[in-house]
Amino acid sequence: MSAQPLKGYRILDLSRILAGPWCSQQLADLGAEVIKIERPGEGDDTRRWGPPWLPESKEAAYYLAANRGKQSVTIDIAQAQGQALIHELVKQCDVVLENFKVGGLKKYHLDYDSLKAIKSDIIYCSITGFGQDGPYAHRAGYDFMIQGLGGLMSLTGQPDTELGGGPVKVGVAITDIFTGMYAANAIMAALLQKSRTCEGAYIDLALLDVQVGVLANQALNYLTSHQVPQRLGNAHPNIVPYQAFPTSDGFIILAVGNDAQFKRFCEVAKCDNWIDDPRFKTNALRVENRQILVELIKREMLKQTTDTWLAELEVVGVPCGPINTLDRVFADPQVQHRHLKITLPHPVDGQVDLVSNPIRFNHEALNAKLPPPLLGEHTSQVLQDLLGLSDLELAEFKEAKIIA
Structure with missing residues (x-):
């Protein structure tokens, strides 16, 4: 070596x-x-x-x-x-x-x-x-x-x-x-x-x-705002939508990191009306209106399978992924390719x-x-x-x- x-x-x-x-x-x-x-x-x-x-x-x-x-x-x-x-x-x-x-x-x-x-x-x-x-x-x-x-x-x-x-x-x-x-x-x-x-x-x-x-960003969230961060399950304190959602046959992780990705997600989900919705136009607004948007997304994600969502979102470059058990992790083609x-x-x-x-x-x-x-x-x-x-x-x- x-x-x-x-x-x-x-x-x-x-x-x-x-x-x-x-x-x-x-x-x-x-x-x-x-x-x-x-x-x-x-x-x-x-x-x-x-x-x-x-x-x-x-x-x-x-x-x-x-x-x-x-x-x-x-x-x-x-x-x-x-x-x-x-x-x-x-x-x-x-x-x-x-x-x-x-x-x-x-x-x-x-x-x-x-x-x-x-x-x-x-x-x-x-x-x-x-x-x-x-x-x-x-x-x-x-x-x-x-x-x-x-x-x-x-x-x-x-x-x-x-x-x-x-x-x-x-x-x-x-x-x-x-x-x-x-x-x-x-x-x-x-x-x-x-x-x-x-x-x-x-x-x-x-x-x-x-x-x-x-503690990274969570520590700075506290030191900057003096507000104690709370548990959010699989959600992210600073980005929305950035969490796991149920699909018709399992779960998918949706990790929308910017406004352009959100726009492309809305187009794939056939929810173009969300793009110009004043509650969701920017990430800061989506964080502010987290509960409303998350409930809307949940309803849409249940309409298709995990694999369907993964395939369609990958085409347009929206970060997403499955929640794998370890057998699936070591069977994953990328994991195997990287040895x-x-x-x-x-x-x-x-x-x-x-x-x-x-x-x-x-x-x-x-x-x-x-x-x-x-x-x-x-x-x-x-x-x-x-x-x-x-x-x-x-x-x-x-x-x-x-x-x-």
Whole structure:
């Protein structure tokens, strides 16, 4: 694979669950060497977060989603000799990534100050629920809780006045994923800075900070108007019509982003009278008269099937789409054309299906070639290659249960 922009960089990954592993998987896909440190006999919690599982290795699908491209090394960091091994590995690495509670690694001498004393230019990225300071810094943070605390769930779900109304979390751990991507972005910025200054960096990332940061237009809606945004179901707070509508046999998403698109939609729907209706002539007017227009559109959309609407609206360039289940997603011709499902060889199960990294770099997809590793699969190899340990030393460490 020629497109490996981070080739030559080495990441020591002490993280687990999702935010940290998502970050290090991104770095692995970009070409970095990632050494995933795991607890002997236990490993990343997500290895057991199933079903579903791979049939032979019994690795959970959750774990498989975030650990492509890594080498698994099992070291007991609670033992002094295990800490010494980590210290030696740090000398061979550019980045340390961790998501322990604030201060959680200090007692193991694996905190930033301890490792900076060993390698002065180390880039150290800490991911926590609430950051390294503040009144909540000591608390554990989980995606679901942060979606609520950080405001996302107040914006997601049907209004209280409608059947099934109430706050709803996003269907994937989106705050963890965003945090992982921000972490990867920050690490790459730190590597770029290091190439100019020869200095390392300390990166403090908090799930709550990220959740507030990605409230995007909704945050600015509030800060600009001082009006608290309410849940709108599938509707958009600033654009109308921009939501899901029932058809005669299902649903369709209608995403009319400007007045020209609205005009073309009206023509397809044979509702030309809406075009010059003073209530609907501009997007601002359509937002103001949302309820009236949405009810009119609902009646029209029920007259034809989803496929009919999709075909007719696509011809005139009105953005629209179906609401696919995942089987239909991976059967979609565009998804298949872009090779968004990939298959890698697996040492126990023969092969494993994964989702491709969406980045195309010089016309190539960026996907690490290593499958998600078995627990401790690379312990001996990494410790021999990087630290020069002998077979006898490895055997002694295993006997002492420092490695497995």
